[in-house]
Amino acid sequence: MGKSILIIDDEDLVRNYVRRALASRGWEISEANNGATALDLLRRKDFDAVICDLKMPDMRGEEVIKKIRDMLPGMKIIAITGSVSNITTPLVPGVELEGFLIKPFGIDEIRDLIEKVTGSEPPAERP
Amino acid sequence: MTTKANILVVDDEPQIAEMISASLQANGYSVSVVYDGEQAVRKIGSEKFDLAITDIQMPGMDGITALGEMKKLDPEVEVIIATGHGTMGTAIQSMRKGAFDYLHKPFEIKELLAVVEKALEKRKFNDITKAIFSTIKPEELLRVTLDSVTRILKAEESLLVLPDKDGKLRVAVSEGLDEESRLNSRLTLCERMMKRLDGGAKSFLLVDEPARDKTFSDLPGIGEIKCALFLPLMEENRPAGLISINRDQEGEYFTEADLQRAKIFGSLVNLALRNSNLYRQLQETQSQLIQAEKMSALGQLAGGLAHEINNPLSGILGLTQLVLESAKPDSQTYTDLKDIEKAVFRCKKIIVSLLSFARQEKTRLEPVSVNEVIEETLTLCARQMELKSVRIDRNFAQGLPLVTGDFQQLMQIFLNLFSNARDAMPDGGELTVETNLLKDPAGRELVMSTVSDTGAGIKPEILDRIFDPFFTTKPVGKGTGLGLSVCLGIIHRHNGTIKAHSRPGGGTTFTISLPVS
Numbered sequence: 001m002g003k004s005i006l007i008i009d010d011e012d013l014v015r016n017y018v019r020r021a022l023a024s025r026g027w028e029i030s031e032a033n034n035g036a037t038a039l040d041l042l043r044r045k046d047f048d049a050v051i052c053d054l055k056m057p058d059m060r061g062e063e064v065i066k067k068i069r070d071m072l073p074g075m076k077i078i079a080i081t082g083s084v085s086n087i088t089t090p091l092v093p094g095v096e097l098e099g100f101l102i103k104p105f106g107i108d109e110i111r112d113l114i115e116k117v118t119g120s121e122p123p124a125e126r127p
Numbered sequence: 128m129t130t131k132a133n134i135l136v137v138d139d140e141p142q143i144a145e146m147i148s149a150s151l152q153a154n155g156y157s158v159s160v161v162y163d164g165e166q167a168v169r170k171i172g173s174e175k176f177d178l179a180i181t182d183i184q185m186p187g188m189d190g191i192t193a194l195g196e197m198k199k200l201d202p203e204v205e206v207i208i209a210t211g212h213g214t215m216g217t218a219i220q221s222m223r224k225g226a227f228d229y230l231h232k233p234f235e236i237k238e239l240l241a242v243v244e245k246a247l248e249k250r251k252f253n254d255i256t257k258a259i260f261s262t263i264k265p266e267e268l269l270r271v272t273l274d275s276v277t278r279i280l281k282a283e284e285s286l287l288v289l290p291d292k293d294g295k296l297r298v299a300v301s302e303g304l305d306e307e308s309r310l311n312s313r314l315t316l317c318e319r320m321m322k323r324l325d326g327g328a329k330s331f332l333l334v335d336e337p338a339r340d341k342t343f344s345d346l347p348g349i350g351e352i353k354c355a356l357f358l359p360l361m362e363e364n365r366p367a368g369l370i371s372i373n374r375d376q377e378g379e380y381f382t383e384a385d386l387q388r389a390k391i392f393g394s395l396v397n398l399a400l401r402n403s404n405l406y407r408q409l410q411e412t413q414s415q416l417i418q419a420e421k422m423s424a425l426g427q428l429a430g431g432l433a434h435e436i437n438n439p440l441s442g443i444l445g446l447t448q449l450v451l452e453s454a455k456p457d458s459q460t461y462t463d464l465k466d467i468e469k470a471v472f473r474c475k476k477i478i479v480s481l482l483s484f485a486r487q488e489k490t491r492l493e494p495v496s497v498n499e500v501i502e503e504t505l506t507l508c509a510r511q512m513e514l515k516s517v518r519i520d521r522n523f524a525q526g527l528p529l530v531t532g533d534f535q536q537l538m539q540i541f542l543n544l545f546s547n548a549r550d551a552m553p554d555g556g557e558l559t560v561e562t563n564l565l566k567d568p569a570g571r572e573l574v575m576s577t578v579s580d581t582g583a584g585i586k587p588e589i590l591d592r593i594f595d596p597f598f599t600t601k602p603v604g605k606g607t608g609l610g611l612s613v614c615l616g617i618i619h620r621h622n623g624t625i626k627a628h629s630r631p632g633g634g635t636t637f638t639i640s641l642p643v644s
Contacts, residue, residue: 017445082437104441107448
């Protein structure tokens with residue numbers, strides 16, 4: 001049975017293709033377009049990994065990620081962002097992420113990363 | 128010269144006042160007369176006078192008190208005290224209060240005129256000093272300076288020479304030398320004088336009848352000059368330029384007093400020039416600050432823009448790839464989608480370049496590959512070059528050592544050079560970018576990069592000004608004139624050099640050398 005993934009992004013276009021890219025490989029996908037909805041979902045349901053955009057209106061991605069880490073210390077978290085061109089400083093200070101992707105990213109990049117962090121295929125390994 | 132000086136005569140004895148007034152008027156001065164101290168002070172407050180001649184013993188306000196009041200109202204007015212009851216005491220008192228000189232009654236008209244003339248000369252000198260120090264723009268300052276010195280020293284012709292960027296002396300301003308051949312001959316005179324000076328510090332140099340001096344006798348038209356005076360312009364205690372002042376009237380030699388004036392004047396001018404230089408440096412710094420501000424604004428803008436564009440771009444990429452998965456590999460749809468995918472990657476690359484260019488943080492020095500800097504920059508301009516039919520020719524040396532530098536700032540230099548090259552070739556052409564490794568005379572390794580275009584070239588007379596802040600050949604609103612001066616600033620911070628070579632019609636080449644880390 002496929003793992004369960006939550007994708008948090010205010011951008012419909014991004015959620016749309018990420019969901020379809022992962023769903024077509026058997027992962028079960030839930031979506032949230034803001035931090036509050038996401039945290040609510042995480043309280044009610046078990047997930048294997050979370051993909052979270054950093055720049056969102058209302059609650060910032062960094063804050064959402066910190067709250068998830070506090071609430072569910074073992075959760076695999078992947079950050080996605082379109083605001084930087086390269087990573088020179090930690091994306092979310094004080095939180096060690098399981099992975100990140102810089103937009104625009106392709107469908108294989110997100111599939112490979114999810115496989116890696118959830119250990120669905122190759123053994124888990126930190127980037 | 129304009130009208131002669133304006134003089135106020137103050138004496139309670141109308142006869143004496145009229146007598147002084149008449150003799151001054153006879154000598155061309157414009158004169159007003161008042162009969163007591165209060166009137167004198169009122170007059171000074173309402174009209175502009177160059178000089179006042181006042182009696183001491185007067186009913187009401189006495190001369191010494193009036194002197195003090197007049198100086199309060201107009202510190203520049205010169206005052207001569209005239210008294211029949213003069214003792215050394217009143218004389219000293221009046222000098223302390225700022226009188227220029229004093230006269231004992233009865234005095235001869237000749238005596239009066241001599242003192243008046245001296246006072247007015249001091250006044251003129253003060254005016255000139257003020258003019259020089261209130262002029263801060265270099266070109267204007269040089270003009271004011273030469274005008275004044277020519278007037279003070281009653282010369283027929285004069286010129287001011289300063290070195291250009293290559294150290295060659297050039298005429299900055301001249302007077303009484305309209306013909307080019309005469310001007311050139313005088314410039315050669317100055318060049319030879321500089322050689323004679325040989326770096327020594329002198330306040331002035333005098334050559335009577337330079338035609339008789341072996342050093343100068345072969346110069347065309349040297350016989351016109353009867354008497355040549357040179358004032359060295361100093362820079363860091365070495366003569367950098369000269370003011371050359373020539374008299375051409377037979378027997379009109381410079382007097383001891385002239386030389387004294389020249390000496391004082393020379394030191395004034397040097398001080399003023401240093402002021403002006405400091406001002407120019409200040410302006411340059413300011414303009415670089417403005418540029419830095421602009422860059423930081425652009426950085427913020429680019430950050431926001433990247434976010435806005437990257438989201439939809441990510442959607443285009445992802446959806447394209449999803450459709451690709453179900454498209455037949457040999458169909459037109461498949462090919463089209465592949466093209467869209469490629470286009471997205473091109474956009475991504477451009478945004479990455481834009482971000483790395485615009486993110487202007489503090490100068491961050493790290494080992495940098497010059498080839499990589501140029502490659503990144505070319506990515507950013509490739510499309511614009513294509514639009515203008517500019518072909519890019521890369522000729523990079525492989526395996527170059529790294530230099531110590533700030534990646535973004537170095538990109539800024541090349542971006543500037545590339546866009547200048549593009550603008551120089553409105554009808555297309557070739558942009559050649561080369562990198563090389565070489566050694567300087569001291570044996571240090573340098574990474575040298577050259578950027579050449581096949582454009583219109585730069586005229587020789589402006590080639591040495593292209594790095595000056597605000598210098599631009601582009602139409603108003605097109606260029607700020609800051610690009611190359613910012614480049615120069617960055618290059619200096621990297622201990623490197625940048626040079627331009629150009630021939631009109633033969634394109635322009637910029638050469639940048641950076642020391643290997």
